[in-house]
Amino acid sequence: MLLGLFTMHEEIALRTHGDIALWPHGFALVNALVLGKVALVVEDLQLGHRIKPTPLIWPIMLESLILAILFIAIHVLEQVIGGWIHGESLAASVPAIGGGGALGLLFSATSFFVAMLPFRAFRIIANAIGMGRVWRLLFGAPSAHP
Template sequence: MIETLPEGMLSMKSEVAEPAPQCGGHERARAARLKERAIEEFKRFVVLFLYLWVLFGLFALHERIVLREQGINFTAQGFALVNALVLAKVMLVAESLNFSRWLNRRPLIYPILHDAFLFAVLFIAFHVIEDLVIGLIHDESVRASIPVIGGGGVVGLLCVAVILFVALIPYFAVKYLNLALGPGQLKALLFDDSKR
């Protein structure tokens, strides 16, 4: 029966049959892009987590040194790990919102300082909200749930904000330098002997 059909109909029939493999190929390509994006997001999460873990670990180590000078033995490295995990996810979500896009045409120092400031404020706000929620779960009043930051008061809060701001500058400096230089260039400059 196929032999008796005119040539034009055979070609039309083959044209109709061809899109099915392309559709499957399109779905495979889309799945591959999603997988690649998930891997990139996971890598970003790991970098954020490690940076924050080191940062919070150093804060905990400093706190331990200060308390030992007062004769108090205290270790908070577990809090550093948990906070790094939670805040890395918060930071990943907030970074995807790209609050600094309005600074794209400005010198790199502007988005670096803007993001360091913004995320220092975000971390403090998240810490307050986290403690409020935990306090409300344990049936504490809102006032009793508000955390004491930096020893309490406005001065303590400002001290913690300045410390976080300065500590986040290197992360954002590396991030924006990497974007400005192009994919893989900063890594090559830092770790490739042939670039010297």
């Protein structure tokens, strides 16, 4: 969903300059599925759990950083493999992340890092206090009456 939001923002920016492109939405959906799988694998590896669990901000930040780095690496890998399939050279298939250059890479990494913070925070806090308690806090206790 987040990649769809980023894509929608990109489309709004393109429309302000007269360019209309609807293809990024399909790409964002496929990318979201791939990155979702990466996030599940990272969660199974429990990379942030090597840090002491208190305070919880440290594993939240570490896992968000790991996911941001992996998401960018997976995106580059996807583009390189796609370029290889289409017969492009390695240099031609490496994407210009965030518009290119170190600044674009920094902006993209920061965006992914900040975007991952609430997702990782919710999961880590839910693990710490128990999913049942989180469910009751969000939706209330199940009523005893039908």
